[in-house]
Amino acid sequence: MVTLHLNSTSWSMNIKHQVTRLQPNEVRIPNKIDWSCLASTKFEQPDERLRLSLSTFENQRDCGSESVAAILFGNGSDCDLSLLTRRRSAGAVPLGAKYRLIDGVVSNCIHSNITKMYALTQFNSTSLNSHLTRAYSNFGLGKDHFLQVIAACQTPQNQTWFQGNADAIRRFLWMLEDSPVTDFLILPGYHLYRMNYQEILHFHQQTTADITISALISEQTNDKGFGILTVNSDNQVLNGSKSGQSDLLQVGSRLVENCKDNKCTTYASMGIYVIKKEALVKILKEDFPWANDFSSEVIPGAISIGMKVKAHLFDGYWENMQSIKGFYEANMESTKTTDIRYDFCHRDFPLYTLARRLPPTRVLDSLISDSSIGDGCILNNCRIKGSVIGHGTRIEDAVVIEDSILMGSDIYQEDLVPLMKKKKSTIRIGIGQGSFVRKAIIDKNARIGRRVMIINKDNIQEGNRKDQEFVIRDGIVIITKSAIIPDDTIL
Template identity: 55%
Template structure:
């Protein structure tokens, strides 16, 4: 049975377990114990992440092929939207502080590290100075195993591309020359300002078992998105195959239904669930879609995903049951931050394996 000692635990549950920030070791689930004694020293306000490589752990539990060699994460740390303004007046969404010592993007990077994904690219553009500084300093001493890294790719201009990134799809397309440096099999596309705890290995396992071209993670939990215009809505069948991708508007309410209650929808054969904006896509599929089928697409969800569906590609939904907050308003951010600090009851427990110096 895996041990449970942690360097830092942020409680979102009613158990009232105190936050432990003094422990001298922490554990990677299913992998083992890491003693912080010999880890690089960083300033106290910067978290650092540590993970073992295969030479340091007896009997490691790894997927075939190993996830840390076959999957790379693409994290979007910012956006041009002003829904969290004035918090984003001088910094991007991913750089907004939460739980005192952390930034929103740390939760997503922590999920990657603890899912054994050690190739992490952070694409940044708007108000990115604070975020770029945080990522480069906080994770520069991280032990991410052989060929592991957290690399910032800032928006750039070139003779071929004289404008800035025009959207998520455009950003990925223009960075493919960097993203294809390693022979990974899949790319995991992630928003960098959402708050949740997820084992991405389960998403990868489902994706490979179902032989999908694209897997979209959707919220099947208690989090409500009925009042959120602009959220992506997936129409899925009883096999969790995505039939349609659309954006919720103010004029068209969506009758969401969890997978177990499909009959609540107007059409009993389908369910409508909110997309979390998380995409696992085969490398060859992504390159083909971005360069050949939709070379001018700007947005990954509304253009590339819809385009993949129109081409008849196999797009599946992975249903996530846990807590998820996508920070679509100042109120949502405030509530999440207060719950994190005061350990109020939300039915959610977030664990960050990002040790802080005592």
């Protein structure tokens, strides 16, 4: 038993929302709490004692947290980020000046007290595997708190790579079956949203469903890449369809009659599933051992054999990165001060990521407005408006950046000198003197020469110039990673 003696006259708001009062002098502590605020905590009566039982602290859990493990995927067929995923998986794409896309999903798990996570990776996974290992290797305390990266591999029994998310899980069922959990939470690791997974877990347990699917209330007819669900008044999923496919679920007239008797609504699936472990093993090993994809094969199959499939509705902000435009707008959320749909500066629900230990950004005689600036940047006499500037970015004199995303650099100039000599280029990493960048995405380690104009001068909506290290998507110019743009170029 630990006893803290804290004197004061009233509860401090920085701790009050984190604990639940049991008796006048006793509170219950959740698994995660910002202990640093205890120094300023105030209580209602002088000499009031806050009694913290370590056994209560260790044993108190949210609904189903200890019996649930999350399975994260770093890439998916619904995600199309063009050149940004040429050398990395979608989950590893930089976001909001300092994060990666997968950080949002991992942060959701941490805030929802999901402490067992498996990340299944395959396509262009080097960057993602490195980030997850470095950022979350010391996550939590004890053997029950972990994020384990499971990379695709070939075995004597199976010489092929993953054929889809269902196939990936099937390959590692031998490991997942040994996990001491009753349910698996399956998550695409490249979407941006803020969700407390305890809500869908509680719904899943209350309804005793075999499978629960998270569905988007705001999208009833637009397929977001995971199909459209037909849901009755009891939130039971009766049918489903996917763009380009018709009548995915051939389950007979009974479901059609049920839909006539009950008021049915269609919702877009978010690709988030809670599945009982025994149901997952049965459907992947016995019922549909050939199925490779959850949305188009496993879920329709589960309904067809009578499994209890429910839909849990979500009405918050959600961006699944189906396009460059969606990715661009998601980044722009970090620059907003009003009408914010996703708050990167949320006090009670922050994003976690790798601690890079970079120096503070240095700003010299520059004008910056409505922008997000990462650590370790050097900004010299430039003007930046409505832009996201990633860590390690160097911007020279008289540069103008408007409505753009600069992903920054992993290399300092001193480290780049040997590479510059090898490629016989004198262009420094970053944005050269006198350049103008408007509505563009510039990937990491790019070297933009002097007086370069990246402005989409011909107002092209779609264009391919991969041989020149840039493309145009949705009217946005994308400069590829490590590209070299010569002086006086106009794009």
